[in-house]
Amino acid sequence: METENGTRWLSDEEQRAWRTHLDVSRLLTHQLERDLQPFGLTMNDYEILVNLSESQDRRMRMSDLAAATLQSKSRLSHQITRMENGGLVRRENCESDRRGLYAVLTDHGWETMRKVAPHHVQAVRRHFIDLLSATDLAALHASLTPVAQHLREHRGQA
Amino acid sequence: METENGTRWLSDEEQRAWRTHLDVSRLLTHQLERDLQPFGLTMNDYEILVNLSESQDRRMRMSDLAAATLQSKSRLSHQITRMENGGLVRRENCESDRRGLYAVLTDHGWETMRKVAPHHVQAVRRHFIDLLSATDLAALHASLTPVAQHLREHRGQA
DNA sequence: ACCCATTGGTTCATGATTCAACTTATTTAG
DNA sequence: CTAAATAAGTTGAATCATGAACCAATGGGT
Numbered sequence: 001m002e003t004e005n006g007t008r009w010l011s012d013e014e015q016r017a018w019r020t021h022l023d024v025s026r027l028l029t030h031q032l033e034r035d036l037q038p039f040g041l042t043m044n045d046y047e048i049l050v051n052l053s054e055s056q057d058r059r060m061r062m063s064d065l066a067a068a069t070l071q072s073k074s075r076l077s078h079q080i081t082r083m084e085n086g087g088l089v090r091r092e093n094c095e096s097d098r099r100g101l102y103a104v105l106t107d108h109g110w111e112t113m114r115k116v117a118p119h120h121v122q123a124v125r126r127h128f129i130d131l132l133s134a135t136d137l138a139a140l141h142a143s144l145t146p147v148a149q150h151l152r153e154h155r156g157q158a
Numbered sequence: 159m160e161t162e163n164g165t166r167w168l169s170d171e172e173q174r175a176w177r178t179h180l181d182v183s184r185l186l187t188h189q190l191e192r193d194l195q196p197f198g199l200t201m202n203d204y205e206i207l208v209n210l211s212e213s214q215d216r217r218m219r220m221s222d223l224a225a226a227t228l229q230s231k232s233r234l235s236h237q238i239t240r241m242e243n244g245g246l247v248r249r250e251n252c253e254s255d256r257r258g259l260y261a262v263l264t265d266h267g268w269e270t271m272r273k274v275a276p277h278h279v280q281a282v283r284r285h286f287i288d289l290l291s292a293t294d295l296a297a298l299h300a301s302l303t304p305v306a307q308h309l310r311e312h313r314g315q316a
Numbered sequence: 317a318c319c320c321a322t323t324g325g326t327t328c329a330t331g332a333t334t335c336a337a338c339t340t341a342t343t344t345a346g
Numbered sequence: 347c348t349a350a351a352t353a354a355g356t357t358g359a360a361t362c363a364t365g366a367a368c369c370a371a372t373g374g375g376t
Binding site: 005007008009010013014016017018020021023024025026027028029030031070117118121122124125127128129131132136137138139140141142143144145146147148150151152154155 | 165228289303310
């Protein structure tokens with residue numbers, strides 16, 4: 001499993017598992033993207049709608065929203081601009097910190113959310129959740145949680 | 159778990175598992191992207207190098223390569239053009255089917271592969287493989303395989 | 317009170333991705 | 347044998363993402 005130059009290559013089973021994970025993650029986001037397309041939304045749009053709609057007063061600070069959705073500030077800024085043009089969201093400035101801005105869900109954004117969510121959930125079920133037994137899903141969750149935590153900690157460094 | 163409009167919403171555990179999967183998949187690709195950056199490669203570049211270097215005569219038909227890497231023909235075409243400009247790969251036309259083209263790994267591409275692969279493997283280990291026990295990894299692989307298969311079958315339709 | 321480092325957010329330039337339109341070669345049906 | 351359908355790839359325009367540079371407000375420290 002180890003070669004003269006000191007590299008610990010992946011075993012066959014490790015390779016297969018890794019490739020499967022990669023494939024699922026790509027195929028799945030691609031599929032969900034396609035399922036949202038008829039509604040004129042991307043996964044990114046949708047995730048922002050979710051975050052805002054679950055927040056106090058349907059609003060979040062730009063920074064917090066960026067952190068919650070794992071995007072860069074720059075990307076979020078563009079994203080919100082697009083959604084603002086689509087009438088899903090509006091910017092509103094923050095009293096307590098005059099640098100800050102809120103992204104606020106509009107009524108149209110809220111309505112869109114209500115209309116689209118059931119379809120999206122159904123898609124997540126069809127292509128992922130319902131293909132796994134409850135125990136498999138729990139095991140998967142348990143395995144992946146430390147990975148997620150590790151990655152969060154290592155974010156933004158070499 | 160089911161509401162008046164007939165939507166089967168996700169249970170809390172399902173939600174958490176799903177979000178964790180999503181987060182891992184995004185954080186992980188982002189991290190691996192960053193680990194490749196010092197070598198001037200993206201994950202896409204790398205995956206193409208892998209595919210070519212494992213193929214007979216270090217060459218593949220464009221279509222096959224597109225299928226293997228789950229990309230559209232258009233995207234692959236642009237991608238190969240970039241890599242061709244970087245000297246990693248070259249196009250060569252196919253005798254048996256005059257519409258067809260091969261993407262061929264250049265010597266520089268091969269050397270790049272040899273140099274980068276150990277670092278990439280190490281990154282995959284550090285951020286994923288080595289964070290899971292062998293049994294967890296096997297279970298994850300077993301759970302995900304039917305999902306991957308389902309998604310492959312459903313590709314390209316509603 | 318003042319300077320300076322930090323934080324919150326945008327903007328600009330560049331590169332990547334997507335989708336539809338297009339060309340050329342191959343296959344199939346009649 | 348030929349016409350229509352299909353397959354292999356490319357191209358171009360529009361959209362989206364990334365990273366660095368930037369501006370403005372805040373918060374300490376001295």
